[in-house]
Amino acid sequence: MADYSKFFDPLSLILDLDEKIQENEAVHDSSDHSSQPSTSQNKTSFPEIVISILQTDQTICQACHINKWKYKCPKCEFHSCSLLCSKLHKETYNCNGIRSKTTYIPMPEYGYKELMSDYVFLEDVSRAVDSAHPLIERAQFSHNKPVYEPGYYEYNDCKDFKGSFLEYFLRESEMVHAKVRRYQSPDEYPFTELKNLPKPIIPRLEYPPILKPNNINVNPKIMDFYVNQIVPSLCAMGDDKNYGSVATRDVTCLQAISQRIHYGKFVAEAKFRDPNNKSTYKEYIKSRDRKAIEELLTNKDVEAKLLKRLKRKALIYGQDITDDFKLDPEHTSKHLKIDVDLVVQMYEKFVIPLTKEVEVDYLLERPLDD
Ligand SMILES: O=C(O)C(=O)C[C@]1(C(=O)O)C=C[C@@H](O)C=C1
Incomplete structure (x- = not known):
């Protein structure tokens, strides 16, 4: 300053x-x-x-x-x-007077307005692009089924690990990331159980305590959907033997999807703090009415806009820039590296519903007193 x-x-x-x-x-x-x-x-x-x-x-x-x-x-x-x-x-x-989206705000001053402004910012940078973008990278490789088969390899450095090559690689990556305190950040959730990850080697960073304590982690669902639905439908059938490349892409995709979905907790917190809806949320939470909570936090317009933007971004980022490439204003699939409609469907049928599930779960666990 x-x-x-x-x-x-x-x-x-x-x-x-x-x-x-x-x-x-x-x-x-x-x-x-x-x-x-x-x-x-x-x-x-x-x-x-x-x-x-x-x-x-x-x-x-x-x-x-x-x-x-x-x-x-x-x-x-x-x-x-x-x-x-x-x-x-x-x-x-030389100050532009516009609040920096990354500025730390002390919790007492961090209300609905700031939360929403941060959320909209994150929504822009991460919700649509970041979790869809790595999928384009993954789609450049074949399915490579062995990557997902438990016990396909034996791991000399950890004989009793019986998971798939992807799970092994994910666990190894998360061990390194845990050491540099990645999972202390309130928007990062590991796929490996926390008890199996090492402690950070650097001191804890203090984050503004926006979220109320909770144990929600839907990564097992994300893993299941990713391995059994996304990869087989997004990638060409077959085996090109690029297992290492595939595993690195998978890890990036899984982390991006997980972050996007768990970000629902922040969205739910912001919505709960909205003075216009707070008492209604409290009422539904007290009566454990999942359906009513979900309806209240659903915004169909936002969902439609998000899907539209996602399609546009996937169409643009998914273009194959070959020598004879010309930007295709009609966005035909001639130059596309990814099935754009499939990505949109995946968001519609899985990513958004699971985000809402996280939002509802979070609200049901949230204390009502503040
Ligand atoms: O943006 C919101 O308001 C959210 O709750 C997030 C989200 C989403 O997953 O993108 C989920 C539910 C809403 O209907 C709209 C969008």
């Missing part, structure tokens, strides 16, 4: 100084009538006055140092009293 201790408008400082000096002199002049003799030693010195102005109390505008502040810059928290002072701080600190 900018160092405001050095910020001042010279003109206001002079005016302010003048005022302080006059006040100071008035105090000392009037003290002539008191029992305290006025001496040059007990007058406030010039540097002291400057310091006292620069260390103004927290209620004063940080631009003019005269008026009480009224506005707090959403980006850098600069306090200003007027449009003019706000403009001045923007110019001086």
Whole structure:
């Protein structure tokens, strides 16, 4: 953040100084009538006055140092009293006044508005693209069934592991990630049970405690759907022997889908905090009415928009850029590396419903008192 201790408008400082000096002199002049003799030693010195102005109390505008502040810059928290002072701080600190989506906000100030704004931001960057994009990469390889067959390989470094090559590779990846505290982040959930993962080797990061404590983890469902439905329908039949490449892509896909779906917890928290719906949510939660909760949090318009955007993005990112490539305005499948309709269907039939399931589960576990 900018160092405001050095910020001042010279003109206001002079005016302010003048005022302080006059006040100071008035105090000392009037003290002539008191029992305290006025001496040059007990007058406030010039540097002291400057310091006292620069260390103004927290209620004063940080631009003019005269008026009480009224506005707090959403980006850098600069306090200003007027449009003019706000403009001045923007110019001086080259601040655009737009709240950074990644800025940490202390929990008491983190309400429905911030949660929704973060959610919309994340929705943009991660909900549609990030979880669909890796699928395009995975679709470049054949199904490669052995990757998913338990016991296909024996693992010399862990003889008693009987899972598939994908599960082995996922577990190894998650062990490394656990060491660098990936699963302490409230939007990251491992597929491997936490008790089988090593402790982080670096200290815990403090995240704003937005979510209420909960144990919801739908990764077993995601794994099942991914291996048995997504991969076989998205990839060409057969075996091209690229097992390592396939496993790396699978891990990326699974993590992206998992993050997207578990993000439902944040969405649910935001929806619950919405002052317009809070009491209705509470009522449905108290009566354990899953269906009513789901209906209340469903927004069909958002779903339709999301699917439309997903299709557009998959069409664009899924284009095969060959030498004779020309952007196909009709988006015909001639240059496509992925079955776009299948991706959309997958979201419609599985990703969105499971996100909603997470939202409902979270709300049913959430304490009602705040
Ligand atoms: O955006 C929301 O409001 C959500 O709850 C998330 C989501 C989704 O999975 O994308 C789920 C349910 C809503 O009907 C719309 C979208």
